[in-house]
Amino acid sequence: MELSRRNFFKILGVTGASVVAVKGKARAWESKAPPDPFGCLVDLTRCIGCRKCEQACNDVNALPKPDRSFDDLTILDTKRRPDEKTFTIVNRYYPGKIDERDQLIPTFVKIQCMHCQDPACVSACIAGALTKKENGTVHYNVSKCIGCRYCMVACPFEIPAYEYFNPITPKVMKCTFCFDRISKEGGQPGCATICPVEAITFGKRNTLLKLAKKRIKENPADYIDQIYGENEVGGTSWMYISGVPFEKIGFNKLPSEPMPKLSETVQHSLFSYLWSPIALYGILGGIMWAFRNNGDNTEIENNGGAR
Amino acid sequence: MSHQAYPLRAKLWTPGVLVLSALMAIGAVIIVARFIGGIGYVSNLSTARPWGLWIGVDVASGVALAAGGFTTAFLAHILGRHTYEPVVRPALLTAMLGYTFVVLGLMVDIGRSWAIWKPMFNWNTNSVLFEVAMCVMFYVTVLYIEFIPAVVEQFKGKVNLPGLLGKLNAPSEFLMGLADRILGKIMWVFIIAGVVLSCMHQSSLGSLMLIAPTKLHPLWYTPMLPLLFLTSAIAVGYPMVVFEATIATTSMKLDSEMKVLAPLTRITILLLGLYMSLKIGDMVIRGTYVYLLDGTAQTNSFLIELGLGVILPWLLLLSKKVQTSRRGLFITCTLIVLGVLLNRINVFIVGYKPPLGDSSYFPAIGEILVTVGLIAALMFLYRFIITYLPVFSAPGKEVSS
């Protein structure tokens, strides 16, 4: 363990310099959200639960045909989640409203990836296989993926699914926001174009926010005053307006802080430019040098004899 | 040094080792099944529960329980307390094997095992997992380098390969001579690096969950997770050394190393005390004690973790009677080890309850058999290596008495 005097001062110098260099550059966490992304506004007061969007999504993404046909509406009796063969699903809720004939009024909720503005999945991905694009999509590049599934752990909407039965080349599966389609001029997501009642509006997120606010303002009796996705986890590209409180129809309450903020702040304040490991290295080197002649070897002789 | 480590040269194929081999064989069969039918074929992992037993135990707990490697290296080589030298090599061996199996466990768990190298060329420095992976990669390398002297000591000047391989005798001798001369001079570089890398990824394993505040139970979710993971890893290092040294010396009929082990546990009073106060303080400040008596499985698991795994052993350590009894120390250290193990299981499995999807999860029999098989393989290799390489330095019982 020869740590010579010269080596020791070498480490000390590098340590000092690097700590000084970093102190000047440390900065607060900044959102990496694109300024003018596309989005979709889902108006739950309009949705009639026809499952046409599910079918369109299945078509445009060339997903495997489902066991039960898309015309089968009895499937709405069970609560479903998107999975590795289905990027979007519609669930039916009875939040308690009744019509004039005392019948419960259903609310239908379409679920898919929210394409968060500061996505947890993107921050988490070990290899940068997931990225947030300028046009708003959260895009998956399978060629970088190692299948660690940390994105699934991180996603607050529990969206990414996994091909658990593919032994060698499984993929993370989630709504693509029809990346290829909307990258073309005038292109729209499959689900938005098909909707017969225009429950899904595609457009720039900023425009959609204005539209949502307008609808809520003009029909205050029909809507609750909240746009789900405006502030949740720092904002999402997909947003919802509804006539019933979101907690009653399967939406979870989420903080308005972007999910990656805390972990990225911790990570970068500790490890940017590797300042803390370098400093620790220097300190340990110092300790090692200071104790280099700590001759308790005699002690061991005594102890050894006593054994 | 008066006490040279030496190969134990005991009988290898004892009944215990045969049991280990059987467990290894079963685990191997399941691993083959995983690579034929997919992860879903042998596990209960789902969309809501993408991480299960393999990440919670094979990876997270494996890393925590290998902490003896860097804590003893710090004590003996950085603080220069050479009295502790006899436990450094066994702890180093545990760490080396522990991390090797962490990597093997990962290879089974990740979907595209063949792509495991990709993060090296696709950096995402925002990702906590990226940092953990890089540290583990470098640390495994450091551990292997630190272990080279044990190999060199055994074979230098004695290389005598049979038949055709005989041609390799001279080159191997040369390499070992080279390693011997160079490593002695620069080993300090790796020793410090090992401690630094350990501190980095031990804490970052805790940071992994910071990104999922809505999923991890509030009893565990705290911004302090990285600090709690680091302090618990440091606290479990020496108890783990006591735990395995006691088992190894008993099963190999060696003189117990109480002279070295007893003072280690006195340091542990301090280290475990630090972890305990951080953990309890965090609970008090965040007010999460309100959950303590609500009777859910998670809360009970927390109570066991804190009560039996941290507070009880800490109190036991204070007692003079425990400090001087080999049995007492062993029981106490076992409690500490199990406490940290349960903590990792709690953070990654029990406390992880996603609110939307079907969050139920219990490891499938296949997952359990793989984990058991990997642990059996680790124990087998440990025994194999201490039999043929100089790791232990405690004299045999009959010699000393």
Ligand code: SF4
């Ligand atoms: S909803 Fe989940 S998967 Fe989709 S962008 Fe947000 S974090 Fe990623």
Ligand code: SF4
């Ligand atoms: S599973 Fe793939 S996409 Fe998800 S975090 Fe891991 S490497 Fe990234």
Ligand code: SF4
């Ligand atoms: S945006 Fe495209 S991928 Fe996403 S739910 Fe709609 S159709 Fe499916």
